[in-house]
């Protein structure tokens with residue numbers, strides 16, 4: 001029988017056995033003592049005091065360590081610029097799957113170009129060391145800020161969350177899910193504290209598209225993890241929204257939403273309990289904000305706000321509310337709802353609470369109760385100087401007493417309260433330093449490795465999360481179709497036609513086709529190399545699936561348990577000009593839908609996507625390396641692709657022109673050279689000239705019809 005008080009193995013009958021680094025319990029990674037024993041095989045250093053070299057990089061000094069990697073200050077000798085070099089620790093490089101994932105996800109992150117996401121320059125492997133070269137950031141992580149300065153003002157908290165949501169929106173748009181949103185991965189960039197998201201799923205050993213490793217372990221940070229992630233289920237972008245909700249909850253209440261004296265207890269709370277009302281803990285939080293936080297923390301992803309962009313918009317509205325965010329320490333304006341009568345902090349501003357043990361009194365997760373595991377008992381008391389909000393809004397500065405219980409960052413400290421206080425004093429001194437650095441970027445930033453003082457006493461506790469019954473099923477749909485072909489010309493231009501009253505074809509109706517929708521196409525000289533080709537008849541899931549799970553249902557092609565990305569390469573290479581007609585039906589969900597036509601060899605990419613938050617139903621994908629979904633060339637208007645409904649999607653590819661139609665209406669016309677289209681590397685197929693169907697998201701879908709009609713050129717059926 002496992003000892004439930006033994007933090008090395010916590011078994012909870014409702015969650016099954018758990019395997020998580022308990023040091024990551026609250027978002028702070030520590031290292032097992034054995035780490036570092038396997039030395040990184042860098043080349044010899046260029047100058048004294050440097051660590052070594054890796055290809056063109058001079059590895060100058062270590063900046064910090066995470067679960068799987070060490071981050072170094074490095075100099076790219078080719079471009080003469082400093083950067084942050086994250087290298088995979090030797091302990092993990094033997095695991096080919098972990099290595100591939102490290103690089104694959106880094107490459108996915110590299111595609112994201114957004115103000116609120118750290119820029120990844122390069123991800124590769126040299127001398128057996130997988131590495132990621134990225135923008136060198138000045139500032140501090142939110143985690144470090146919380147430890148050293150305490151929680152920021154409410155306005156700053158909302159601003160931080162909004163910027164994080166904007167960064168997530170950019171990532172999600174490219175199909176990248178972060179999976180580990182927590183204060184340690186929200187960087188506050190000097191001098192103004194602009195948020196930069198770090199670590200886009202970069203450190204996930206094992207596992208493919210869900211959180212399970214080969215051994216069945218779940219990885220993540222329990223205090224900020226979504227229930228579906230904790231259960232090892234497939235996750236989608238909404239897992240990040242849950243985690244963002246947990247961060248926001250923490251910033252607004254100084255409490256973690258799901259608490260427990262052990263990892264198992266936290267996970268149990270995550271699966272079974274609702275977080276305490278935000279406003280019961282901080283009456284200054286406006287109702288609109290509290291409501292949003294609770295929605296983000298909904299256990300069912302369907303009940304959360306559905307997109308990061310929608311979250312960012314709501315946070316923006318909250319920032320703009322005239323009396324929305326009362327300054328900490330001030331009474332709320334007239335009309336503010338009364339504080340719940342059971343609020344233990346009604347009338348008091350928790351940000352200015354001066355009682356060191358106030359969190360404990362409120363039953364916060366840092367409350368030290370007799371009998372709690374020692375590891376978690378004494379991690380609370382930190383002396384703090386007045387914090388400097390990581391924001392330009394100086395009037396929002398919070399005044400905090402000289403001593404306060406820190407309940408935010410979840411640092412796991414072991415030791416007596418006296419030891420904790422001593423540590424707190426050290427942290428405090430350090431915090432003053434870092435806060436100053438945030439203000440003065442010119443000043444060299446002092447960094448500390450996570451394996452340093454803070455990590456010294458921490459232990460890594462293996463806990464197993466079983467693969468037990470799922471309580472939630474995400475339903476996030478997408479379908480994409482990739483088609484190869486096309487010829488370059490000189491100039492590019494995109495025309496858009498606004499589709500009013502776009503409606504789905506009813507089941508059983510004859511769906512519109514290019515022929516019926518476009519008279520001019522009817523008159524084209526038809527097939528230079530044959531009549532319509534039924535691609536579904538040619539499709540063989542066993543032989544043609546590249547990624548994801550596919551099967552035939554009668555004549556139809558079905559994406560079952562689709563993963564992101566899911567790709568099936570069809571045995572057909574189109575010629576120069578052709579028409580494609582498809583009937584597609586999503587099986588569940590009602591938000592996202594994607595249907596992509598891409599010419600691999602010629603890099604043509606035509607996408608039909610609905611992104612409800614952006615309110616467009618777009619016809620074109622990526623041009624000039626930029627997603628047209630972002631630059632307004634798509635068709636406007638909220639268009640949902642409903643489950644159980646047939647949609648007729650068609651595309652005509654002619655020399656210098658592509659038309660995309662849905663249910664007979666032209667969505668986008670593209671005229672140009674096709675030279676700037678590109679395909680996400682995730683979706684590439686072994687034969688880039690062949691047609692391929694791509695699943696953009698993770699919802700079951702069905703394709704009932706897929707026909708190509710060659711018009712000119714040498715299309716060929718592949719064996």
Ligand SMILES: Nc1ncnc2c1ncn2[C@@H]1O[C@H](COP(=O)(O)OP(=O)(O)OP(=O)(O)O)[C@@H](O)[C@H]1O
Nearest residue numbers: 029063064065066067069071084135136137184203
């Ligand atoms: N781009 C960067 N610029 C400057 N410092 C960085 C950068 N990326 C990471 N660091 C520093 O390196 C430390 C380790 O980062 P890393 O991403 O490996 O771990 P983590 O995010 O703290 O933990 P984990 O990856 O286990 O979640 C960070 O805490 C931070 O101090």
